[in-house]
Amino acid sequence: MFKHHSCAVVYWDKDKNVFGTGISSSKDGKIKVLQTACSDSRIPDFPGRLLDVCNRLEPGENQRIILASRFEGAICIELNFPKLNHSEMQKALDFELPRHIPVPMEEVIWNYRVLEEIPGEDRNQLHSKVRILAVNRKSWDSVLSDIVASGVKADTVIHPLMVFSHLPEDPESMLDNPDELLKLLAVETASGSDMSSKFTGLEKLEGLSSNQRTGLLICLIIGEYVLQGISSPESLSLSRLPDILSPQRFRAIRYSAAVLFMVVLMLGTVLLARNWLDARARYGRITKEKQRISSKIDEFKQERLRNKKIDELIKKIGETNPGNSEVLQCLQILSQKLPSNMWISMFSSRDDEIDVTICTMKDQTAQADLSKLNGIPLFSSFSIRSTRRDSDGTLTIFVHIVYQGKFKRRKANG
Amino acid sequence: MDKIKSAIRANTKAVIGLIIASLLFMAVLILYWKDIMNLWPGHDTISSGITALGDFHKDLEKEIKEVHDIRLIRENFVRQGKDFWISKRDGDIESSIIKKIEDVAKSSGLKLQNIGNSRLTKINEDISFMEVNIEAKSTMEEISKFISDLYKANPCFYWRKCVIRPFNPRDAKEIVLSGTISVVSLNSDYIAKVLMGEEK
Numbered sequence: 001m002f003k004h005h006s007c008a009v010v011y012w013d014k015d016k017n018v019f020g021t022g023i024s025s026s027k028d029g030k031i032k033v034l035q036t037a038c039s040d041s042r043i044p045d046f047p048g049r050l051l052d053v054c055n056r057l058e059p060g061e062n063q064r065i066i067l068a069s070r071f072e073g074a075i076c077i078e079l080n081f082p083k084l085n086h087s088e089m090q091k092a093l094d095f096e097l098p099r100h101i102p103v104p105m106e107e108v109i110w111n112y113r114v115l116e117e118i119p120g121e122d123r124n125q126l127h128s129k130v131r132i133l134a135v136n137r138k139s140w141d142s143v144l145s146d147i148v149a150s151g152v153k154a155d156t157v158i159h160p161l162m163v164f165s166h167l168p169e170d171p172e173s174m175l176d177n178p179d180e181l182l183k184l185l186a187v188e189t190a191s192g193s194d195m196s197s198k199f200t201g202l203e204k205l206e207g208l209s210s211n212q213r214t215g216l217l218i219c220l221i222i223g224e225y226v227l228q229g230i231s232s233p234e235s236l237s238l239s240r241l242p243d244i245l246s247p248q249r250f251r252a253i254r255y256s257a258a259v260l261f262m263v264v265l266m267l268g269t270v271l272l273a274r275n276w277l278d279a280r281a282r283y284g285r286i287t288k289e290k291q292r293i294s295s296k297i298d299e300f301k302q303e304r305l306r307n308k309k310i311d312e313l314i315k316k317i318g319e320t321n322p323g324n325s326e327v328l329q330c331l332q333i334l335s336q337k338l339p340s341n342m343w344i345s346m347f348s349s350r351d352d353e354i355d356v357t358i359c360t361m362k363d364q365t366a367q368a369d370l371s372k373l374n375g376i377p378l379f380s381s382f383s384i385r386s387t388r389r390d391s392d393g394t395l396t397i398f399v400h401i402v403y404q405g406k407f408k409r410r411k412a413n414g
Numbered sequence: 415m416d417k418i419k420s421a422i423r424a425n426t427k428a429v430i431g432l433i434i435a436s437l438l439f440m441a442v443l444i445l446y447w448k449d450i451m452n453l454w455p456g457h458d459t460i461s462s463g464i465t466a467l468g469d470f471h472k473d474l475e476k477e478i479k480e481v482h483d484i485r486l487i488r489e490n491f492v493r494q495g496k497d498f499w500i501s502k503r504d505g506d507i508e509s510s511i512i513k514k515i516e517d518v519a520k521s522s523g524l525k526l527q528n529i530g531n532s533r534l535t536k537i538n539e540d541i542s543f544m545e546v547n548i549e550a551k552s553t554m555e556e557i558s559k560f561i562s563d564l565y566k567a568n569p570c571f572y573w574r575k576c577v578i579r580p581f582n583p584r585d586a587k588e589i590v591l592s593g594t595i596s597v598v599s600l601n602s603d604y605i606a607k608v609l610m611g612e613e614k
Contacts, residue, residue: 300481309605
């Protein structure tokens, strides 16, 4: 869960000599020592030395950066507790620690690590073996201020004792003794004293002074613990680090993502704005057109209302029948269309109904001649009512004609 | 997650204010959703708007056609204004109509044997008919000319009844014309103004 493939560990001893190593886990299960760096004695101040070592390690953005320090007045004790979860353990330690730490609890900050589970006294209940490390708050603050002053960024700041599985009687002195550390490493790795079975690239440690080898060995032990991934290195920190110390990783990618997001946001906004403007414009045009049509229809209605009286009068006149104004037209058509051998002896009209008496001497062709009058559009109906033969041989034909109403008022309209 | 929790704990009042503001915003959004949607008309709103616009166009076309027809009828009516007897313009119909017919007969050379028995038939307050009986005996030419002149004269003379027959069936020289002539009289002042062009 907390496994990392590479990390950079920087450790400084009581005399503020700084040591650092960059390691990574290789495919064959060994840990490869990538770089080592020891502080330059020519740099007088501790922050400068710390920064120098960190810069020489050149940690990549994917590497965890672990700082390990010796704190003044650090107390490391191991206690057995019944197996508890984290919050219960925290409460239990809050209650128990004042009895074991000879300084007021307000003056210290502490952290714990569950080392292993052991059987309890009644053999049925499991107990936890817990290592507690407490340091003076002023000492912690001083270390942090030094780190801040150096400008180094780190994921966590721990005490080296927190990573060891087994501790001798005097753990603090062990940290200054390389032989003791090698022994401890043999126990830790369970592979004898031969470090080469666990690490590669150890030639970088050759030719170094005892002090430097000690510092680098501590770095390697811490690094091995981190790469094992048993727990997160941040959980071993005595307190949460201020944000100013957090390393800014993958800044270019983050900025690129932020820029991309901004561009997408901007394009999205432009698209939405354009969509909104288009929709508003279209809807506005529709509304405007509807208003125009409504006002036009209203205008027509007003015109109708204004002319209601005259329109009703026209309608009423249309419904009335004052008579036939086209008598002249009827006479004219009859005189034009009637064959020369026929003459009208009487014409009588009552409104649109016309009775005509037609006389002829040529009765053989009379029927055919009169049928020609049937197709005159001015007359909607042309029918022979009866005929009469006079003594002088004249054939009298009584014809009924209906004058077609639609031709009325032709004079006025035309 | 812990960072968020601690930030919330540190700014409890601000968080409560933010929650209240969010709830109010949601309430406003729900209550005024329709108005907000009008601010941003969607595809459905525009589609229904276009459909409604189509209906509006159809109504307008129908209205234009109807108004066009009515206007045409009205214009024709105004144009044929002289066909009607307007008392305001032409004087009292009862006293003038017979004289008008006599004038036409005189101009066409026809001597009316009988004219009179004028009757005013009221259709409504604005429309009435004046009917006059006439009778004449003359040649066909004169009678034809009279009918023709009457056709050309104003107002429009309608023949309610018209009989043309020879005086003697064996001799067609003398023709008898008898009939009832009708004239439409419009009495409304408003119509008179419209037909006289005083009002549009």
